[in-house]
Amino acid sequence: MMLKAVILIGGPQKGTRFRPLSLEVPKPLFPIAGLPMIQHHMEACVKVDGLKEILLIGFYQNSEPLNRFVRSMQSELSVKVRYLQEYTPLGTAGGLYHFRDQIMSGSPDAVFVLNADVCCDLPLQELLAFHKSHSAGNGCTVLGTRANRKQAVNYGCIVENEQTGEVMHYVEKPESFVSDIINCGTYVVSSDVFQHIGQVFSRNYERSGDDEDLGIETQGTRDVIRLEQDVLVPLAGSGKLFVYKTERFWTQVKNAGSAIYASRLFFEKYAADSPERLTRSGDSGTEQPCIVGNVRIHPTASVDRTATIGPNVYIGPGVVVRAGARIRESIVLDRAEVGQHSCILHSIVGWNGSIGAWARVEGTPNDPNPNDPFARVQVQSIFGSDGRLNPSITILGQGVHVPGEVSVRNCIVLPFKELSGSLSNEIIL
Structure with missing residues (x-):
């Protein structure tokens, strides 16, 4: 055939x-x-x-x-x-x-x-x-x-x-x-x-x-x-x-936020069928960071051994993650830099982006109801009926710079923006 x-x-x-x-x-x-x-x-x-x-x-x-x-x-x-x-x-x-x-x-x-x-x-x-x-x-x-x-x-x-x-x-x-x-x-x-x-x-x-x-x-x-x-x-x-x-x-995978949930499903498949595609604590000796759950770190990325990564995290080529950083349920794309003691939760950090020291980048997950076996990801509109931005995964476009000691929550930021302070529930055009 x-x-x-x-x-x-x-x-x-x-x-x-x-x-x-x-x-x-x-x-x-x-x-x-x-x-x-x-x-x-x-x-x-x-x-x-x-x-x-x-x-x-x-x-x-x-x-x-x-x-x-x-x-x-x-x-x-x-x-x-x-x-x-x-x-x-x-x-x-x-x-x-x-x-x-x-x-x-x-x-x-x-x-x-x-x-x-x-x-x-x-x-x-x-x-x-x-x-x-x-x-x-x-x-x-x-x-x-x-x-x-x-x-x-x-x-x-x-x-x-x-x-x-x-x-x-x-x-x-x-x-x-x-x-x-x-x-x-x-x-x-x-x-x-x-x-x-x-x-x-x-x-x-x-x-x-x-x-x-x-x-x-x-x-x-x-x-x-x-x-x-x-x-x-x-x-x-x-x-x-x-x-x-x-x-x-x-x-x-209709919108960017659904990519994180889709990654989790494939990570679970890796764990069952292709464990070599996952990064585990101790894979490279004592210098490996603390890995929690299913994580994939590109071999060319540099992650400090005091960082904590996972679950459900992908770190792309050339990414630098500094000491004490915490990344969970997120995607960090090529050549981004994550500052020391920063925190990234339910977010996507774009190519060549930078997150300053002690900054916090956080989104709201849009996962299906875990108690309903037939529930699917709800692809909601960006704005609610009241005209306000719906809570969602935080997405930072290419080249976005988040300064140190600020908080970015439930935001969408277009490429090459340099943020000047904390943001919540905003779209930065």
Whole structure:
């Protein structure tokens, strides 16, 4: 069996909720538990027997960071990796159709399609086996999981035939409760799905021709095809769409704060499957700092032995952490400097940033309810109904300087700002 995988990475217009971090690096390359977000997808893909190629499809016009990443993955992984750049945003299925010849070259038996902004212990081998046994290798199989009734309406909702696994009804973000089975943004499709997408494409052009006759501008929208609304909805109930439900961890990374929760999930996976990716107390002798729980410190980082790090902390390349610092539930990005006796909690410190001595940088976690097994991260708006900033993870953009002995709490600070004093519940533009 010959297989391929497509990872839909979107573009800068789709990463607005991830700002200010996506101003410096494409969102799919942001480190989750120390690895670029989509590297987790790719590592899951290469474990599937018969997978020969991974294609990244998106519309990042500044493609150099992605090209560097592709080159590094090409040398590290045992499969071919390519980035295919859209000429304009084409939607989740428009890109698949536009590059259908490249995707289907070599006549793969099936193609995995994965959204880049999900973090999951991906059961791709099991998903493929289910697809082959339940759909006779045709159509599409969706990876599903459960959400509580209140949150399910924020996702694509699936109504299934419990005996066969067939999707009988699909609604994207319904206005009222439809089902607690939600779409994980991961699929396995067969070649006939491209025929369904082609039918949507043809209808769009017929409709755009009618609109143009009426003087309505359609250029830029007729090529846009949405996988969920335009393909999955009509496939439901046709015998061509099935759902495979997983109980493994799954979450979305829509905003910057959710990256910390996603890192925690992958750290827990490292602890079970890849403990060598974690930093432990005593790994490098007595000079190692105090490590609490799951932590990953890049080998080029310098962390004083009197610092206390963890749990759920990633410290990137070239970071310097001074004596007595305390970092917990946070991400500290490349070449940042953390001053002595400073404290960083539930925060992301951007590239080349600096935290002064005795400073405190703290955010409010946005974790799902631990007492509800089906609770998901709530992606809330930046502002509440009263116009005030909602409490959130504190995010410091690239090159932000926090002076010593100040407190920064529940703030978002854009790049290259030098703070003059303490802040609370503010956005610094």
